[in-house]
Amino acid sequence: MEPQIVIARRIAQELAPGMLVNLGIGIPTLVANYVPEGMHVFFQSENGLIGTGTPPEEGMAHPTLTDAGGRPVTALPGACAFDSAMSFGLIRGGHLDLTVLGGLQVDQEGHLANWMIPGKMVPGMGGAMDLVTGAKRVIIAMQHTAKGASKIVKRCSLPLTATRPVEMVVTELAVIGFANGTATLLGTGPGVSVGQVVAATEASLTVPKNVPEMQI
């Protein structure tokens, strides 16, 4: 199974009926494909919609209905449109149950860096700082390493997105939680050993006696 699919399917297990959820671009977007059968979840798009659907069929795109990346989407029955102040009121005001975002680095206390690489890439933070500051729960979906280097580090070398720690990181190798300000291995990827995770991780990991393998 592709690493992105493993990550998205594992994170989908964190969904619960009636949740309001915001998915970032990249791997997080894939989580919407694995909502458990029969479960209703509200997906928010920060450009002003709850009830974002799949991309439209060819020839059915409408210029006033796009996702946060500007690509055409559809709206599900029961969808709701609003302005950007309301959209970020939902995010910052504690009304958003879960956000799933991509990451460049997460440190062993759960601090996230995901908005710029100085001198290389300065896309801007968009809604990321508000999402990490305001969502009830933050899960980071990312590959475990980049060019062989661990993305779960002792201390972020890149500029932080927020000082509020994330709750969980899911990679193709591991599920890591950050309760009590320490990184704890909560699960391993399919066919991945605890030793492999520890070897691929720069951060100090607390490893409980029994670490279950992801069931996906």
Added chain:
Amino acid sequence: MQTISLERAVAMIPDGASLMIGGFMATGTPERIVDEIVRQNKRNLTVIANDTASPGRGIGKLIAAKLVHKAIVSHIGLNPETQRQMTAGELKVELVPQGTLVERIRAGGYGLGGVLTQTGIGTTVEKGKQQIKIDGKTYLLEVALRADFALVHAFLVDYLGNLSYALTARNFNPIIAMAAATVIVDADNIVPIGVISPDHIVTPAPLVDYLVMNA
């Protein structure tokens, strides 16, 4: 509200003006007005908007024509030309978290001096800003934003200037319509008074100064 030709509407904007422009990745941007600004070659503009869109779309056209001196935006990641001009020192870019940006504009339009937010605490965003503690939580003071002109896109406008919006083309439009000295509207549909139900009007007519006529 006055109705006005596209050419005359844009002719009111002087070089060096500050413009709030509606739109999110060009969805909900008044493209006709943007095209006319490029045609009339208005220079040295300050643009306050969510993003700089992508090359060839919305605000991306102003960037490509090098008409923008300063951009106050939350995201430039999908417009490589903005990043190139910023790196080359040709364009000043102030990056503001999206929720903070829209609240600063809202404050400007609602008669408030600024807002308090936890977004940006402990990041590069807090630099040079006052911090205020309330009930044990630390907030950043983010000051209000206003502009000379708001360039608004609406779905429906009636002959009085009442506006309603469509789906994700609403975004910053009703917020900027409160926060500028002069509000210019381009709408997809101009309809008789009464067509838009009072409950569905989002921006009340007295906020609109000029409506761009159909071509």
